[in-house]
Amino acid sequence: MSLPAGSTGKARAAAPDLARFPAREDALYIEAAWLYYHDGLNQNEIAARMRISRASVVNYLNEVRARDWVRVHLDSDVFRGHRLAAQLCARYGLAEALVVPEVTQDRDAAASVARVTRAAADWLPRLLEPGDRLGVSWGATVYQMARQVPHTPVPDLTVTQLLGSRSAALGFEAEACTSMLAHRLDGQCINLHVPLVLSSKNLRDALCDEPVVRDQLAALAMCNKTVLACGTCDADAHVVRSGILSAEGIAAYRAKGAAGVICGRLIDAEGRPMVAEVEERMIGVSLEQMRGKDIALLVAAGPGRAGPAQAAIKGGFVTHLVTSAAVAEELLGMKP
Structure with a gap:
């Protein structure tokens, strides 16, 4: 996953297109995905960190894959x-x-x-x-x-x-x-x-x-x-x-x-x-x-x-x- 790159220089940055960003209620999906794919935590560790069940972690990870927010590429x-x-x-x-x-x-x-x-x-x-x-x-x-x-x-x-x-x-x-x-x-x-x-x-x-x-x-x-x-x-x-x-x-x-x-x-x-x-x-x-x-x-x-x-x-x-x-x-x- 990646975040939009910040602007540089003195020119004023264009206003972000908020429609491109996930809704606030999707924050848990994003957090679970970041911990799993970026930080390398396993599902049990994520469940403990987020204070949710392991089944919820599995559902969140499946959801971000279904939405194409995360895609695993095999070389x-x-x-x-x-x-x-x-x-x-x-x-x-x-x-x-x-x-x-x-x-x-x-x-x-x-x-x-x-x-x-x-x-x-x-x-x-x-x-x-x-x-x-x-x-x-x-x-x-x-x-x-x-x-x-x-x-x-x-x-x-x-x-x-x-x-x-x-x-x-x-x-x-x-x-x-x-x-x-x-x-x-x-x-x-x-x-x-x-x-x-x-x-x-x-x-x-x-x-x-x-x-x-x-x-x-x-x-x-x-x-x-x-x-x-x-x-x-x-x-x-x-x-x-x-x-x-x-x-x-x-x-x-x-x-x-x-x-x-x-x-x-x-x-x-x-x-x-x-x-x-x-x-x-x-x-x-x-x-x-x-x-x-x-x-x-x-x-x-x-x-x-x-x-x-x-x-x-x-x-x-x-x-x-x-x-x-x-x-x-x-x-x-x-x-x-």
Whole structure:
């Protein structure tokens, strides 16, 4: 935590914007946070010092984190130096990898995903430079990462939605992922204001010919960096839950060798495109446009993600990887 810097010199200081400061009733939260994060006291010591219960201390610390008054930053260099990270880079030709340790020996899946997305959120701003054009995929993993990215302004940054919108009660639509990241990074947001899937190819082609849509599609083709997840091809896959493919349809493609999903498009275990019938009615980035980026950050978290991650890496869609120790070990144990 920090306090506003004082003014210097003889000029009269501008009046402070009182709206920026916490209300008086929040003083206990601030005191607990200062004692814990700045002075290094433990929760029992804080409780004794403030003459409150330890449970109250826990609540106060949780509250200041929830309000973004305090944010703990973990240096990504530490995790990039992990033994498994080095092995992944050597094995798969990655530029960099970040491996997050498992939560417990029994490997709580939800907690592991939360750790990976948090690590990715802390790392992403460090991978960006002024003038970058960042393309954003979609899905629960990307959304969870986006909402944890610290407010880190990147000058002249453009953040672009890579695929059209899909109405679904899932809470992590493509436009939400993109706009949230643009807000966190103070970037210009370019949303793709079209449906992901149209009812016919003719309608899809006509809509793509509209000047405003044509300009948006041109913008996504110019992205030099991307952040993505590679989905699974099981019955609970994102493309099934969002209604792009049926459970029967994804099973049929899986039987033919489908191993992952990138921006709604199928790839096999070698990262080669597997064109589904629905793709001629889709509006969004092509798989060819997803290759050859300066940086392509894949966030791979949760059970069943090693296979899709390997397919994405083999296909040339990934330069940087954030994952858990469990997925890293599985990747290293798979056949090349």
